Amino acid sequence: MKTFSKVTTVLLASSLVLAACSNAKEGASPSSASTSKTATGTEAKKEKLDLKWMVIADASSQLPSADKDFVKTAIEEKFNVSLKMTYLPLGQDYTNKLNTMIASGDIPDVFYAEGIPSNNYIRDGVARDLTGIITPAKMPNYFKNWVTEANLKSYQVQGAFKRAPVPYETSYYRTFYIRKDWLDKLNLKMPTNYDELVGVMKAFTFNDPDGNGKNDTYGFTAAGGGASVSMDFPEFLNNGLVGDTYVEGDQFITSVPTSACKKCLPISRVYWK
Known part of the structure; x- marks a missing residue:
């Protein structure tokens, strides 16, 4: 949109349409016109807003062709906008593309930016003020289901309200997903607590649940890729550790150095041979 020299730097998808509605009230240039009925029944032209979004997407993502993109069509019809999407995986290519667009004046109306870059865009005057745009009254679901006003304030830098999570x-x-065929093979019941789960995993490890006569089964597998100890192991949950980091009261805590984590390591032979 050429009307604005400053744009909305937003870290959330749910504010995109709201930004469009806000801009429509502030004199944006129309791309075309639609009609609507006035109180007297006459046809009145209604400006259609051009919007450009720059968002992150998986490298394999591909929007359907315009004639098959029913989601985009529904958005454009409902909000009377013409929406152009630019999307790339978050990374250097994304940053380079965004910076090139900003430098050339072809600035997206709404775009995603990480912490340090978003601070730089705010500092450099690229971002617009979000006061009156992202509010509980205008975005009730966002505040009801996701973010509190206190959370929102914690994202602000440079003494201005110009970004949101x-x-x-x-x-x-x-x-946890469990092999029911292995439970049935070993005449075991579905575990309902930590101790029962550990018992099932021991049986899966040592009691040949696949019946092939080989010592080749494992009681539990988890993400980690060989590069880390996965937080999926039930020991962590049993000791109150739900993730690598968490906030408790007014403290930010990393799980790894805690005494609770030391109880979880090393993982016993329940999990591997």
């Missing part, structure tokens, strides 16, 4: 999980959940 991407919605993030405030509760952490883990789900």
